[in-house]
Amino acid sequence: MPIVTKEMDSAFQTAGANPGLEIWCIENQQLVSVSKSSHGKFYTGSAYLVLNAVFPKIGPPHYDIHYWLGSEAKKVDSILASEKALELDAALGSCSVQYREIQGQESQKFLSYFRPCLIPIEGVFTSKQGSLNGEYQVHLYTCKGDYVVHVKEVPFMRTSLNHEDVFILDTALKLFLFSGCNSTIQERAKALEVVQYIKENKHGGKCEVATIEDGKFVGDSDVGEFWSLFGGYAPIPREQPPVQESEAPPLKLFWINLQGKLCESGTNVFSKEMLETDKCYMLDCDSEIFVWMGRQTLLTERRTATRAIEDFVRNEGRSSKTHLTFLSEGLESTIFRSYFTNWPKTVELRLYEEGKEKVAAIFKHQGYEVKELPEEDNEPSIDCSGTIKVWRVDGDELSLLSVTELTKLYSGDCYIVQYTFPGNGRDETLFYAWIGSKSVMEDKTAAISHMSTMADSIRTNPVMAQIHEGKEPAQFFSILHRLVVFKGGNSSGYRNFIEEKGMVDDTYNENLVALFRVQGTNLDNMQAIQVDQVSTSLNSSYCYILQNEGSIYTWIGSLSSARDHNLLDRLVELLNTKWLPVSVREGNEPDVFWEVLGGKAEYPKGKEIQGFIDDPHLFALKITKGKPCLIDGYVSHADFLEFQLRRRLQGERDIQLYTG
Template structure:
């Protein structure tokens, strides 16, 4: 039964004709268009309908419809919004996905339209559109949740609303405060900064002070006191009690057929779904209404009311998610609940109803192209790196890599695996690397395993800077093909002494792009031909260049180029399809039927971004909608799915476990995409690290290189930008005292010289040289006795003595006068080691422990290092016995420099507040 248009509201005529957003508010039970300047402003007493139109690469438009219900909206307005949403879908030809949104429980997709956030206003149409006063008297307190899609909710302005787990924003007349709970995540803190910026620009004209309050730290006494005085003074915060999730937890989804306002449970199977009925798929947290393409508009409206009653009768939360879909436009999430959903099934999409819509709009003089058929989008070639770099190729032979001679580069054999390294000049860095693993269709499993090991070793040797590509024969992306003048994939030639029983060779030639050619040897049979490509046929005496009737001019030129490469000096005889001589067919074993229609090519779809991680061995996948560069969080692994290519981006601060399993995560994601979206199992995978993104990845974003986090300190960058200050690029300088015989060199130079001198006096085994050891022994014996109360481990004392001895050697100072000839700032040495603090007093030196504020000893000798992940989770690890105030001291030197972006000595040179800030950003505070 076709959808009738007679009951569709006139406000929806001509909608969805171009990409973008359209919003209506329910006024007097009718949808009224909102002016563009009011988009993003929602009143808690109203109901709204939002249409998002997206142009697809494959042609046509995709529609998402949301009806948003304010927490104070009336039941009548909410019901009107739900019914009018069904009518809007009918006006679009019955192909939109429809979402029910409730205030403070919106979907991530809806929130992605209104970045950075939505802050609903009090009032609504029934109350005369109350507006926020320009001069706010009463402070407003908001809680901010979400790592990407940010949910901002206003909470009572009281100390009891604060807790240690969340981030809060307090908006006052002249100042905005951000309160970071002690256990809140760094991602939520960063998103809260964006909310603060939004409030500052929207309600303060960009003119107000911004103060950050970190829970559990002193910070600035003036700022902290100014914050707490607004709450009547400081008092300890109560710990937030765990709240049970009120959403039902179902072991498995249930499918119900909706029959006259009642439900009949049926088997979850694609074959059960009837095009003339409506169904409810109950997944607990989400409720899907599926409407067959032959259902009437009234039946679809009735299904909506029935499911609303279901929520009430089953005592489900009022904010339960409802998603309505039409047959033929099911989402990936919906299809994932069915075991065997046909991936490429095509449906007639309400052609009669859509035709009526188009005819109605045409009478009104409106464009109907988006209704009947979308215009195909011209596919653009991806951006490629510079092609003037250095290319090296290795073949895997007996588990080892064997370099290919320059004249053989570009020739691959299908029973082997190869490693390709391309080094080129990047836009902003001196050198960039593309490291590729290519496996032939008939390569043995042992070679594939060996190539993966070689790939890993080479990636480590390049310090993780290389973009890694995993490519299978027949699925070569243009980024790989562009590296070669011509890529030829051939069958292995017979060994010496063996007879070649296959003297005839047939090679398919295809131009993949401008000056990008691929040639593949195929079975010498006429069945291997197809009209879309060009072929080279080599016999004992002839070389034919055959052009299919549907082949491109570029491929025809490419076939002559390949002929010159395979048979230098031999002139190929060109021929078109249908004009072949008998010898041509006889060489192929006779003329047989072959593909004469234009070959379908696997083209990229609109890219989709996902955050992926392994949790207890299970792959967790979360889609990021309407993504931007800011959604690439340094703590995550992100996958950009382009259907014919998978890009895996690894953040700087991703957990070690996820980094180690990055290839496994990409392969498991590909298995998921194969099941839900018809991806090919051998789709090429590119793996890249944060800070080393190639141009063919950044082209999917509006890329700003200044946002690249080489240190993973995005929060500090955002905070500095918000407060209008610059992050100091140079460290503060301190000088030796006036008694120094060395001169007025700054401390950083002194430190570098000392460390360099010390390094020069170490043997290969890491021990001190004999000269330095003698000075240490003399120094220790000449020193005044050290009180047992202040006794420190001898290793720390040796470190100081070694540094002093190295300086003495470097500057030619007398051994005996070392202590008196150089006066060293005590903090100079303390900054270079987290374990000790030295005190210089006259000719004697006493080593004192560094005491914490509560009297705890912070100068303990570190005998064991721990992983970053374990240190970060130390409160939940009872077996980890460490000084929690000095977590960074338990990192190995390699992990320390990797996480903090600087050596340990340089870190302890920073002021204490900066040390604490960096530790806090890494959750080591």
């Protein structure tokens, strides 16, 4: 799901929300959306951004980002297209693969989006295209490829023809399909699809089609007409024997530093261990270049790497056939992995796991029996790749949040989360009523009522759960993947309450001081929780993000783990992709850091231990003389709701009701 900030291009507000293609073009240094009716029309003087989103039944969405550069596109537009590709990747959670597509040398994946073919149009894209009048221009195209067709315009001359390929001559009244004698049946069939495409799209279906066989030049009026357009028949020369290619240059791996300088790391023989998670690398395979970006690299580092690679390709005078592919750590393609020896098929052991095995071996050697305690099972109990809708509760009104905002909640508001996921033979639905810690009673009551009404409208048997801020189950975070909880609220009930009590509105403002605690278990389950911007909010067991008008700090607690540091970098990008944070480790803070927090003060420095959770107990409810009590037996739904409502009014914890 997109993670769009105000600083990010507004064109990405709904990017990736639905499966299929989305296309933008650079026009006057701005991204302009290309309508679906114009998909497949690429102008040679423009640069485009193409997103393909695939939503499998099981697993997270797959995103491929391509930036297409026309042969006559301006350098400034080409650079902007590459930067926008990175920006879009960040908006999608840095989980896409990016490709650089050059006109005439497009990858098969890219061409497969535009069946049967892609034919570049001369000129520059404009969002207000007008009709072009004048004499019809004759075009000669060559078609290559059995699976996807590479269509390329060649000079309208006899010398452009050969015996190996299939050609299409496009005139005002007739389309000619010329098949070289050495072309394959598959190429001829694909070229015929292209002919039909041109007929329908350029001629409105009103033109003749003629087929010309290589070597047959008598007895057919179409053949005579075809050759007359070239000034009369003349034999096509045979292809010269191919020149023996020189030995392929060696493979090279470069590390790209923060200044954009390429530093050679190795030649020909590479291992997975050479790729560090906080760096960007370039693997130079001559005709193809891979750019690998570690998970802990920031968006600014990725932009620097992208510019460095673009400059490298230009300055080295590389062929236009050179393909660029940008890969994030964990999303490496099979081809990329094949260049590294012994690339692991499974996740590598962590250092603590290796140490654990060594300690166990020592005890076993000394004769002690060693048994490993089972680790806590953090795997979600349901499929977490379904679809999510989130509504903000405002009394009797519900506001559906946009895709870019559904993972950003406020403590002063209540929300309803509808999650639909594939079950056993049918889709299942789960409803959460998320109650903010500062929300007002009016919104809390309305949230429960709205959730019940929505659940009743579902034909299947949905599951409902009421959860409170700070006490969310692990499954809730696994469903949302990433969550930011801001202070304050937006509902009219919360606003009125603040005004009536004469309280200071502390609703999050990106221009004011804010402190966020980072937590979570992995990149698919991470949270940034806004806390009071004072020193006592710090804790040595966590990492924090301190936002100030003039600077951004990331504070690393002395008891935090490498996993926390990884989440810290990702959440900085989630909050604002343009932030350039100053990393501060506990004990080495500059004076200005404490000044922003209102002065240095004592805070918890011991290892935080998870609180004890009582084992669940099953009770039945009985109402006796208006006074509820829990006994062993059965309970009516109406009696339970009355009992539950009393507990809510008293501020006590809710009891979930499961009915058979």
